[in-house]
Amino acid sequence: MLSLAATLAEPQHFSLAEKLLLIVLTAASAAAFWRRFGAVLDKIRQSKKDPGFHLFPLGRRVWDFFWEVLCQAKVIRQRPLPGLAHAFVFWGFCAFALVTLNHFASGIGVGFLSPSGPFGRFYFYLAAAFAFTCAAGIFGLFVRRFFIRPKWLGQKLSWESGFIALLIFVLMATYLAAFFVADASPATRILWWTHTLAILIFLPIIPHTKHLHLLLSPATVFLSRGGFSQIPPLVGDEDFGLVAGTDLTQLVSLQAYSCVECGRCTEHCPAANTGKLLNPKEIVLGVRAYLNDLGPASDQSLLGKYNAQEAVFQCTTCGACEFQCPVGIEHLPILIGLRRGAVNTGAWEDDYGAKLFLALERGSNALGISPSERDKFIQKQALALFDGTQEYCLWLGCMGGYDPKGREIVADFARVMNYLGTSYGVLRKEKCTGDPVRRLGNDLLFQQLAEANLEILAQSKVKKIVTICPHCVRTIQEDWKDYGTPPPIEHHSEFLARFADKLPKQITDETIVYHDPCYLGRYRNVFDEPRAVTALAGTVVEAPRNHERSFCCGAGGGLTFLGEETGERVSHVRAAELVATGATTVGTACPFCNSMFRDALAESGEAAPQLLDIAQLTARGLPKNEAV
Numbered sequence: 001m002l003s004l005a006a007t008l009a010e011p012q013h014f015s016l017a018e019k020l021l022l023i024v025l026t027a028a029s030a031a032a033f034w035r036r037f038g039a040v041l042d043k044i045r046q047s048k049k050d051p052g053f054h055l056f057p058l059g060r061r062v063w064d065f066f067w068e069v070l071c072q073a074k075v076i077r078q079r080p081l082p083g084l085a086h087a088f089v090f091w092g093f094c095a096f097a098l099v100t101l102n103h104f105a106s107g108i109g110v111g112f113l114s115p116s117g118p119f120g121r122f123y124f125y126l127a128a129a130f131a132f133t134c135a136a137g138i139f140g141l142f143v144r145r146f147f148i149r150p151k152w153l154g155q156k157l158s159w160e161s162g163f164i165a166l167l168i169f170v171l172m173a174t175y176l177a178a179f180f181v182a183d184a185s186p187a188t189r190i191l192w193w194t195h196t197l198a199i200l201i202f203l204p205i206i207p208h209t210k211h212l213h214l215l216l217s218p219a220t221v222f223l224s225r226g227g228f229s230q231i232p233p234l235v236g237d238e239d240f241g242l243v244a245g246t247d248l249t250q251l252v253s254l255q256a257y258s259c260v261e262c263g264r265c266t267e268h269c270p271a272a273n274t275g276k277l278l279n280p281k282e283i284v285l286g287v288r289a290y291l292n293d294l295g296p297a298s299d300q301s302l303l304g305k306y307n308a309q310e311a312v313f314q315c316t317t318c319g320a321c322e323f324q325c326p327v328g329i330e331h332l333p334i335l336i337g338l339r340r341g342a343v344n345t346g347a348w349e350d351d352y353g354a355k356l357f358l359a360l361e362r363g364s365n366a367l368g369i370s371p372s373e374r375d376k377f378i379q380k381q382a383l384a385l386f387d388g389t390q391e392y393c394l395w396l397g398c399m400g401g402y403d404p405k406g407r408e409i410v411a412d413f414a415r416v417m418n419y420l421g422t423s424y425g426v427l428r429k430e431k432c433t434g435d436p437v438r439r440l441g442n443d444l445l446f447q448q449l450a451e452a453n454l455e456i457l458a459q460s461k462v463k464k465i466v467t468i469c470p471h472c473v474r475t476i477q478e479d480w481k482d483y484g485t486p487p488p489i490e491h492h493s494e495f496l497a498r499f500a501d502k503l504p505k506q507i508t509d510e511t512i513v514y515h516d517p518c519y520l521g522r523y524r525n526v527f528d529e530p531r532a533v534t535a536l537a538g539t540v541v542e543a544p545r546n547h548e549r550s551f552c553c554g555a556g557g558g559l560t561f562l563g564e565e566t567g568e569r570v571s572h573v574r575a576a577e578l579v580a581t582g583a584t585t586v587g588t589a590c591p592f593c594n595s596m597f598r599d600a601l602a603e604s605g606e607a608a609p610q611l612l613d614i615a616q617l618t619a620r621g622l623p624k625n626e627a628v
């Protein structure tokens with residue numbers, strides 16, 4: 001045990017030869033470090049400036065840095081045990097910064113912390129506590145990587161990681177052991193030099209390996225774009241997205257070099273989990289390999305050798321990767337940037353994609369149905385047209401206006417609005433928000449749809465919008481901002497939750513498993529409202545993956561309009577998880593999720609739960625004579 005009488009032992013004297021050796025070894029280690037680190041910084045600096053990037057306001061950045069970097073909050077929250085082990089190592093490194101400076105200073109005779117002085121004594125004890133937890137943490141991470149071996153870390157054992165773990169362990173062990181020896185003992189000198197050599201070997205390894213994240217990830221977190229899945233604007237006629245190295249921006253390059261290869265993104269990716277080619281970790285590493293081999297001035301394609309086009313178009317844009325990444329890597333601007341590059345240069349050839357683009361150009365809805373069918377639905381349901389006097393514009397979206405089940409959801413939501421006495425109307429000329437083309441990278445078409453809709457809304461004097469579709473909410477509120485100022489919009493779950501005390505509470509023995517749609521949960525941070533509404537209709541139960549960790553339905557990113565998936569169907573995997581909860585009903589809050597689960601649940605046999613949107617669950621409790 002470390003007794004309070006013990007002090008950190010240090011050699012009392014270093015010979016001239018020792019001092020010279022220390023200086024030469026330190027210079028060699030620093031040179032080897034800089035050779036690689038300087039080259040990495042050059043590649044980041046030489047990359048294109050990020051359009052639309054603003055450093056200010058700083059408040060959010062400082063908070064993210066404090067919370068995610070210094071407190072390691074996200075790392076611990078998302079994977080408590082390994083996260084805590086990682087945090088112990090990180091905090092150990094922070095505590096050792098001063099100890100290490102003093103260590104080298106004492107080697108050349110200018111040490112500034114004395115083990116016998118009050119501050120030095122206190123600080124060395126504090127560092128000893130951190131050394132102990134750091135050693136325990138690195139041992140835990142070593143056991144996990146080499147014996148538990150989660151598949152997300154990759155099939156191949158990383159001996160480099162093993163060696164780094166050993167060095168960190170040696171650093172901590174030699175520091176702690178120095179409390180148990182006397183200054184004059186030969187063991188003190190051996191411990192001192194072993195500690196020194198471990199640091200000098202460790203230093204150049206950092207920039208040559210994924211441990212580069214130790215230096216870069218604090219900057220990556222601090223400089224993030226802010227907000228989820230922020231798609232940067234294209235600038236000028238020559239900007240087609242991420243086509244070649246010359247299109248890589250400084251943030252993308254910084255992020256590519258910050259990846260710690262932990263595999264959290266891949267662990268949560270619906271595509272990677274269902275046998276697709278897409279692996280978000282490999283996408284980031286593909287960009288890094290490109291930068292290493294060709295650099296940011298290259299005009300060679302980013303897709304091909306380094307990242308497969310097929311993989312990029314398998315992304316549902318669910319955002320699980322970006323949400324999970326502990327070092328602030330923003331996958332969606334990269335994935336959508338690569339799609340933009342392929343679509344805007346005509347390199348992406350896909351029959352379903354071409355059909356979707358054509359449908360949106362001609363009929364302005366993604367389902368390719370004549371707009372007159374939407375008019376018939378509006379008439380049949382006697383939905384009022386928006387005339388500027390109503391409080392809300394009820395935005396139907398493609399699913400609410402054309403999909404049979406989506407129309408049922410709209411009809412039931414309209415019943416609830418009637419019951420609440422809210423005035424609303426629908427737009428006759430509403431077009432697709434452009435969500436699928438925005439995510440697929442067709443910027444020209446997206447711009448046309450966004451501008452046309454913004455004009456219609458302005459002409460109609462719409463002040464507030466409510467809709468059943470989280471994709472419409474996201475696209476109108478965030479993506480349209482590139483082309484104008486949309487009116488405020490809310491999702492029907494938020495609207496309904498606000499009126500929860502005015503809506504009937506149903507007495508049932510029904511259990512309802514609520515599925516968090518990606519575009520409402522991770523994208524909008526709305527988790528409680530749909531649950532509050534669902535609770536009016538029965539007992540809410542949770543799927544194993546819920547809230548921020550919810551598993552995608554497979555529809556997003558325009559994929560619902562593309563061809564058959566390879567591997568297992570994402571919707572089937574999620575539906576099986578929902579069925580396994582034993583709930584009698586699956587509750588949804590997105591017409592895309594609803595459409596994906598429709599087929600998936602039908603295949604789960606007689607015991608399949610019923611599938612209802614929260615608007616339908618709510619409308620079910622209204623008095624029977626409530627008119628539409």
Ligand code: SF4
Binds near residue numbers: 265271316321331
């Ligand atoms: S957004 Fe979702 S589907 Fe796309 S790579 Fe990330 S986790 Fe996978």
Ligand code: SF4
Binds near residue numbers: 258266281327
């Ligand atoms: S991108 Fe982020 S989550 Fe994925 S492996 Fe790299 S560091 Fe981990």
